Amino acid sequence: MKFGPVPVAEAEGAYLAHGRVASDPANPESLVYTIPKGTRLTAQHLDDLTKNDVTDVIVARLEPGDLHEDEAAARIAAALCGPGLEAGEAATGRVNLRATSSGIVVVDAAAIDVINRINPAITVATVPEWARLGPRGLAVTVKIIPFAAPEQDVEEACTRGAGAVRLLEGQIASASLIETSVDAAEPSDKGRRSVKGRLDQFSVLLSERVVVRHRAEMLAKALTDAPGELLLILTGSATSDGEDVAPAAVRAAGGEVLHYGMPVDPGNLLFLGRIGERPVIGLPGCARSPALNGADWVMERVICGVPLEQIDIAGMGVGGLLKEIPSRPRPRDAQ
Template sequence: MRIETLPPAAAVGHILCHNLADAQGRKAFSKGRRLRAEDVPRLIELGVPAVRVAVLAPDDIHEDEAAIRLAQIVAGPGVAIGEPYAGRVNLSATIAGPLLIDAEALLSINLIDGLTVATLPPYTLVTDGQMLATIKIIPFAVPEADLAQSAAATGESGVLRVAPLVRRRIGVALVSSPAARARVERGMLPAIAGRIADLGATMVACRDLPPDEHDVAAGLAALLAAGADLIITAGETSVVDRDDVIPRAVQRLGGEIAHYGAPVEPGNLLLLAYLHHAGDAVPLIGAPGCVRSRDQNIVDLILPRLMANERLGRREIAALGLGGLLGASRRG
């Protein structure tokens, strides 16, 4: 593409670079318009001797077509493509779930001159119909080769996808001494139940358990038998060590401690484990005491991702440190 200044008759078929106004200052022609033969008399009437136009090369793709084609490259499962306008296309969710982004592919595309993709932050929990990203082609056209380069940088699942929340049967275990049981239930259960309901899931069972590894192991086994495909534990005190009661109960059942501790505040004392049951690795969140609050904390960051069947481990939890100082803590 090249920019030229041409008389109106010679500019037919090319793209107007700037808005043109009439004598009253009203917009007569909008930039981006492909000039037609019938526009020439009006341009002459406006006293325009020449116009700045974009002249496309044979291999150039118009901004609207380029935006659609880039959207088709970027959009993965759970993502809908909007209509193009002025080189822009918006992407929206077709299901609820966490937004997964191939950050390297996104960077590769945005490094190509003239192509831009702006997204929500990765792992944002989105709703059906919510806007996820906007694509803007900056020039009036881009070379075909640039779109080919974008496609080469992108995997089969695109750059953006929304993962469905497939684990929807949540078991809850509250661990406390008998004397503290009522207080723990009042303090913990409403916020946990609210999070489960907000995500469209069901609490299949809630077990009150004493702080004994044998009893906790039996309670966790009962939740698995009840059909729980994800378990949240909380209690009188947070898990304070890998050798604490809940981790030992997990190990007694043959489970795996994926990680203990998180660079997130509130939520440092997180336990993440997996219990093996009926061929499945059932995630277990050992929630810190902050789970009693509905303010955002570590549970809100990982629960949707686990419900979407993402296998989280040490690296994924460690990565939460970037942006891990959450709202309530920043105000402190």
């Protein structure tokens, strides 16, 4: 691609780099109009520019082997677009990929890095991996910086990035939340409402409320009897150890605890396990708040079918220092 100023008389067929004002002889009520940036200049444009005393313009000229920005962006977007995403129309060298339903985004970060190093003209930006999106949520934007990109570089980007971004949709239809109480009083339904709000984002049906005393044998029976495909536990007293009441109840119900604790704050006191084929998440107390916490990251991946062994809780520490919730018993600033 050639870029730079040329006399107006030589600019036909080139792409205007900066909007310019031109005369419009066909519209006597409006003597001037603006030719937008990126317009492919015609003989009429040149005539109107000349009538407005414009002598030269800055343009881009495509050379053999170049692809126009819109075509280049469209090709790369189509290659990147995995299941659960759809590409929009190309405009000004940009194409967006959006979610077709609710889900979480899986990104081949290495492939995106390769694409962004092929040629500075070609750029791909994504949301963070595992980001939750609703229908029409923006997952990726492909942008060609200049007015064209070399076709061979575009083809390399398409090859390297094939299917690099996809959306995992919800795979679980129902969940049960078992709450425990440390005394005879029934706990507030604030926690249940917050959990239901999270499940509603993926159209997961929450079964009837169950509250049991904070004892391993009672909790184990409630887990066994619960109808949900996903089992959630919200204890009246925090799970302070992998041998505490809630993890012990999972084992007593014939299950196993795969991981206790997480390097995400709020969310440290979470555990992950299974009973038979059903995943179990021991929720931290911060799950009573609708604010983002570590439990969201684990719940979303479980709901969207990520195998439990592939949920890298220990790897969530970078970026895991989240905004503190107002109801926290011991605020960070006080410690």
